[in-house]
Amino acid sequence: MGDFDCKKVRNICILAHVDHGKTTLADHLIAACGGGVLHPKQAGKLRFMDYLDEEQRRAITMKSSSIALQYKEHSINLIDSPGHMDFCSEVSTAARLSDGALVLVDAVEGVHIQTHAVLRQAWVEKLTPCLVLNKIDRLISELRLTPMEAYTRLLKIVHEVNNIVSAYKSEKYLSDVDSILAGPSGEMANETGNEQIEDDEEDTFQPQKGNVVFVCALDGWGFGVGEFAEFYASKLGASTAALKKGFWGPWYYDRKAKKIVGKKAKGEGSRLRPMFVQYVLEPLWQVYQSALEPDDDKGMLEKVIKNFSLSVPARELQNKDSKAVLQGVMSRWLPLSDTILSMVIRCLPDPTAAQSFRISRLLPKREVVDQVAGSEVFAEAEFVRKCVETCDSSPEAPAVAFVSKMFAVPLKMLPQRGPNGEIINNVSDGVGNEESEECFLAFARVFSGVLTSGQKIFVLSALYDPLKVETTQKHLQEAELQSLYLMMGQGLRPVASVKAGNVVAIRGLGQHILKSATLSSTKNCWPFSSLMFQVSPMLKVAIEPSDPADMGALMRGLRLLNRADPFVEVTVSSRGEHVLAAAGEVHLERCIKDLKERFAKVSLEVSPPLVSYKETIEGEGPNPLENLKIFTGTADYVEKMTPNGRCTVRVRIMKLPTALTKLLNESSAILGEIISGKLGQTYKKLESQIGYVTEDEEPLEALRKRIMDALDSDIVSANGENDKDKIDKCKHLWEQLLKRIWALGPGQVGPNLLFTPDYRERNMGSPVLVPGSPHVSSKLGFVDNSTSNRTVEEASSETNQALYSEAVSLESSVVSGFQIATSAGPLCDEPMWGLAFIVEAYISSSAAPASESETSQQLVEQYGMFTGQVMTAVKEACRAAVLQKKPRLVEAMYFCELNTPAEHLGGMYGVLARRRARVVKEEMQEGSPLFTVHAYLPVSESFGFADELRKWTSGSTSALLVLSHWEPLMEDPFFVPKTEEEIEEFGDGSSVPRNTARKLIDAVRRRKGLPVEEKVVQHATKQRTLARKF
Ligand SMILES: Nc1nc2c(ncn2[C@@H]2O[C@H](COP(=O)(O)OP(=O)(O)OP(=O)(O)O)[C@@H](O)[C@H]2O)c(=O)[nH]1
């Protein structure tokens, strides 16, 4: 049975920008094929898949959920996904479990920011897409376009979507959002990006191929050109195949010659319209007009009914409501569910076909370099991989499934009977007894073998490695599958077993899986590759119970929420607050509601949003060469001394090139692996006997190259291409510096660098310099491991020798000082951003060598351990160095896409201006009264943005926010008027209003309980410049 069975299964998801009609479309498919769970009359109105109260209230989908449909002997698992940016992690979930995607685009609004995002998600997960152009009715009745205008518009959308996909194919875009964003400097340059892609391969979406359909989900009709080709084949006396080709693009039908002709043959003056317009759109338009215009005779309707031999009950035709008549006719003439589902079966792959090419994404190939020990394990893991590749659904095959999210359902919602009608005792299986009312189910897809309820299975986390025994303990668990359910939206239908290629909900894994995991019947299996999320949870609030006695309930609630929502992050801040991080305002609101009503059930106090900032410096002039020289030179530094006077710390600081900062920030995960030595091990294995590499090119090599590229681009852009000499000098200096990377910070992987002091400059004799060693450089491969061992200086005397050893032992104190300083800058204790430090710590021998034991004991008592003193001195010197070099606050920025009718542009710009937004593009949407505006909006200004926008534009403006980048706020927070002009403008300084930077800093300081006001400034002046000769 197995194989045959599988060919009749399709796993598909519906993806689109928010409000383009996904859930409405799903309604019609459910009404037609959902086994009666939804009455056709309600289709499009009920929004069956939006079963959460909050979803119905806001009329947007917030989670992905699945439903099993039956269509012509096929079983189709349909997953509806949310289009709102805040819930885009649910799109990743949906995509992983599906093999094909219906990508919807609103024919009026066209391609939007989330359309890019979902196309990318489908591409990453190797889904086969089909294009659904929805809301065709709006072109007729709302925009009142002529058929010809409508055709041009549709043509444009199809073209645009094809361009996006072909860009992913040719990997010209690195990231979807980049295509629109292209960073703060290059946004304009990339706008034409779409056009630049050459047409060297076939378009993905072609109506004539049958993978594009035109629908109106609201009224329940839709068609592909195939439907019309079949109908006209006999009438026009042409073959269906020829007509299909002719029904899209510049093809015309010459009635006299009974021939399909191209543009040229048509002749200039001819009144022929493209076949798609003449034979497809015009009849549609006529039906709509005759139904909706009251005076129009109903001739056209009758003609259609007769032509297509539809049986529309007379009762429906006589309905006074012309919309109902229209719906009655259209949904019989061009039934939506048939159009969509026949396309799904024709164009989208069954699980066997799909898994054979999705395998490289699901389980990337690992190669054995040489087979010795562990080869049996490896061989079995490879066998499992093969079974996944072929979607082997025989009971003998290893059972493998991927859980892409956990979701909570109230216990009372679970079916009371098992697959055979037996009564099930639904007792809580959760974490302890605490959530007796909620039960966690895993949303999963079986990729190989058969899952049976009651089966024991291994749960592998993403870090599990069958070849490394040591990962077993932490990353492998054993669990029992208590029950398996087929999902019908909210409804659950118990089943005894589920075969490979199907989607299922599993009960019994609540304690074992937090968010996602791989299930396998054998230990010798690779975990599936992790899901890719497009944004990270950015909006943070601190939460506490209104009544302190409810703390326990709150903590339990937070734990449950963390499980139930794949995307929230729950942490405890350094000040002991419980911090909840969500993707955006809508998401946050739902989380709080869930917490209050379901998970914690106590009343809560929610803090205003905690916005994260970074701190950096303005840096010197634009001349990188000068900066580098100052940085590596000796003159400009901040100096501190330890209280016992034995150690003097000098710190020099420079701003890193922006491109490098960005790169360090993005690559923190891989940098972490490299620095902690994990990645290194893989490569060592390569050289030794058993080892494997992933398919990617060597990541270390790639990272090194990206670092060089980032530096090069900065050097060239700052110096201008022509100044070869300067460029070379700069490059040379950087090459030297890259050999001296001692540490990254904060937290070992942040975007700040600590360089080792320059040996050539060091003083011989006393005081002795803490040398430092280029750990990170050698890990990154910028210096050769063998030569990085420092040559021990020849000590001129024994004391020096002892002092030298002490200096070496202080290295870790210097690094710690640097880490602490970079984790909390001087402005408001926020992490530093894009800074480079050189720390020189000189130690001299104790001032009083006589009566040694006594004095040193006293010193320890007075100032603490020497190592601690050094650390503190380094930290303070680093922070002081930042203050001295024009410190600046760095803000997180959203990229914001707004759509607004022309009459509300003014109101919208008003809101943008009040919130310090920077507009980068304004464009009128062709053929519609809407404007699309792109802007950058500081995260700190984004709260209540949507509400304010609604208020000022009568609710007609929609806005979507995506986290984009970090950007320094170029205002001087300590600005005091100095020049005459400034004094004239701002007064003498006593009454200067605080600027934005200062206000933001003060707000953070107040929140953190740091002294606000004069304190900060005092600090700044005190440390102004300490440069002097040593
Ligand atoms: N005129 C018209 N309106 C439609 C059509 N399809 C959907 N709509 C309307 O568009 C709005 C959004 O529909 P939904 O189905 O909720 O959209 P969605 O894509 O599921 O939205 P999210 O899940 O929140 O991303 C609703 O008001 C629908 O009635 C259509 O074909 N024509």
Ligand SMILES: [Mg+2]
């Ligand atoms: Mg929806």
